[in-house]
Amino acid sequence: MNDRRALLHCNAGVEYGMGHLMRALALAGTAQRRGWNAAIVGDIDEAGIDVVRRLAPDVSVRTARGAELTRELEERASEGIDVVHLDTYWDVPDLTGTGALVSNMQDGEYGVRPAHLAIDANLGAEEHFAAPELGGARMAGIDAAVIREQVLAQRGDRPAPSPHPRILVVMGGTDPHDLTARVIAALDGIADRAELTVIDPRGRAAVADAAAASRHDVTVIGFTDDLPALARGHDLAVTAAGTSVWDFACMGLPMGLVCAADNQVAGYREAVGRGLAVGLGEPPYRDLDERIASLRGLLASAEALREESGRLTRVVDGLGAWRIVAAWEQLLDTPVGPARDHRPLTVRPAVMDDAGLLFEWRNDPGTRRGSRSPDELDWDVHRSWLERSLADAGRRLFVVESVSGPVATSRWDRLSDTDWECSITLAPAQRGHGLAAAVLAAAEDALDLEPPYRMRADIHVDNPASRRLFERAGYLPHLPPNDAGFLALAKWRVRPAAAG
Secondary structure (H helix, E strand, O other): OOOOEEEEEOOEEOOOEOHHHHHHHHHHHHHHHOOOEEEEEEOEOHHHHHHHHHHOOOOEEEEOOHHHHHHHHHHHHHOOOOEEEEOOOOOOOOOOOOOOEEEEEOEOOEOOOOEEEEEEOOOOHHHOEOOHHHEEEEEEOHHHOOOOHHHHOOOOOOOOOOOOOEEEEEOOOOOOOOHHHHHHHHHHHOOOOOEEEEEOOOOOHHHHHHHHHOOOEEEEEOOOOOHHHHHHOOOEEEEEOOOHHHHHHHHOOOEEEEOOOHHHHHHHHHHHHOOOOEEOOOOOOOOHHHHHHOOHHHHHOHHHHHHHHHHHHHHOOOOHHHHHHHHHHHHHHOOOOOOOOOOOOEEEEOOHHHHHHHHHHHOOHHHHHOOOOOOOOOHHHHHHHHHHHHHOOOEEEEEEEEOOEEEEEEEEEEOOOOEEEEEEEEOHHHOOOOOHHHHHHHHHHHOOOOOOEEEEEEEEOOOHHHHHHHHHOOOEEEEOOOOOOEEEEEEEEOOEOOOO
């Protein structure tokens, strides 16, 4: 249990939608389960406050707007709040000098501001991260998607078989283009009979009329306390490309996506471009009926639906809220340190002549204690390993040298198209001399790749010195400890968004 306090700011309601509030609630719930005190403040209407009271009665929520909201954020940030988390597109004063850790959720070019932790959880955000210079540490991409406990409770469950396709239609709280009624009508083209559940919080007459005229069995409901549980009973969702997309992906619910707002354009194009959903169009939706009719083939194949469900759950693992709150805790305990000047160090690729030196360092007892394979190495096995490593395009092995000679080795192993794992071995005689941070900085510079890519370090829980080294260098929590006791930290080298 700890006594840390988080203040989360978002705006929510019938006019603005509930997506930002749902993200804030997920983070508040995760923080509370880790012993934090969490509160939410913002321009939140009665509908939004009612959502908080029903879904998270233990989370304090207060509505404020305009100058009152600005004043409260500034005062609370200066009065001992540990973390201020911002999730809004509206203007907010720069709070980075107040003493609180400022965590900011940005969506592409929306909501970008100075912060100690900058987060863009959109799919592919690492490819076009807006203003990375405004954030001290960064989390990018779908691994940071904030997923609620309600969603995780439904993850991996499949609905019982049904003779008719079951489709959920949800265009968000605002539905600015009044798409819901159009979608209901267009779905007449996908099957002789289907079961439609339509979410319409505003109770619009056009939606009721479309439901009455549909050839399908249509149930229209307003707000639901547990959309994930409702969604779980469906084969497919036709939805706007907002925050619920990643909830549905985490659950493994196939989707047809509509781009319903300007701030959804990047996420919509990324999701459709990577084949994670069927694209149903952007304004002015000239071919909406034809695109929706194309869902017929997917709905007719149980095997295709199963394959799509499994693929979606692999893309969104549901750990985003844990990653963000764990990053808050890490950054409070171990702030990112200033960049170390490593100019006295040089880095060169390893060669076979380094075999003896690397063998000696690797078999040192202190090195083996922090290794995944703590056993002492055989010389012949080591030479064979070095030969393979030097020929392996997925491995970069370097020797770090000072003016007096070799002081360390660094190795980068490719884990995926984007991820490279780092391991560093200091010469036993160099330990305890404050050299490790400079060695790590030099090793990062030696990994000369085109961004974006993610640098990762897997560290044993019983190796606090190595953990602090990578934490101070800006590596953030990525995976909790596995069965062998190794946790993963990671740091993105993002590609900045193009100016203009």
